[in-house]
Amino acid sequence: MYGQTFYVTNGGTYGSSWIHADLQEADEQCCVNRVAKIMRQHKLKAQIVYKRSHIKGGKASRIVDNLLARKFNPAAPNQSWVSDISYMGTYEGFLYVATGMDLFSRRIMGWPMDNIWINTLL
Template identity: 45%
Template sequence: MYGYRKVSDDLRELGEQCGINRVHRLMRSAGIGSQTGYAKRKYKRGGAPSLVAPNHLQRQFDVAEPNCIWVTDITYIRTHEGWLYLAVVLDLFSRQVVGWSISSRIDRELA
């Protein structure tokens, strides 16, 4: 949700005549406000990282022909509804996306 400054700017762009203080007062009286942050969870760090698969590339990313080596990565995206996880498969030769999947959970269906 926008704050009163951005709402005021948007109203001015639409041709409405209202001051920033009035927008602030009306939004406050209606209980409307901007989202200022997210709740942060505490979690434990530590321990040795688990090895899921051996590293066959050994950081040799130069490939001579297409579709020989595909690489993948999973990243997470914060949204207002929660976290989304994006898995992408790239062809290392052309750096083109071969496939992708998005899910609200990290599970076998995502990978």
């Protein structure tokens, strides 16, 4: 049986849809439901491969003072600014984008970009 061969050679990780695709490439004609039925009869189930997460703990981030005290409606322009930094993965590496917004006018005042994260972006 070709299906069992594909199942074994791929470490038991192939389900009926992948085995069906391999069978079609080998010019074997059958439908995916037939492959699933045969797999059930032979008690073959795809083993789910989980990726291990590698979260490394580090030092706690520095906690800064809450200068705004949740007062997000200043009375005049240029009294309160907020900023954020984000990054995007590209083929050439990461691109870091920082934004600064005046809370009075709610306008973005600037968005510098760089390929390295540095404190001067903000």
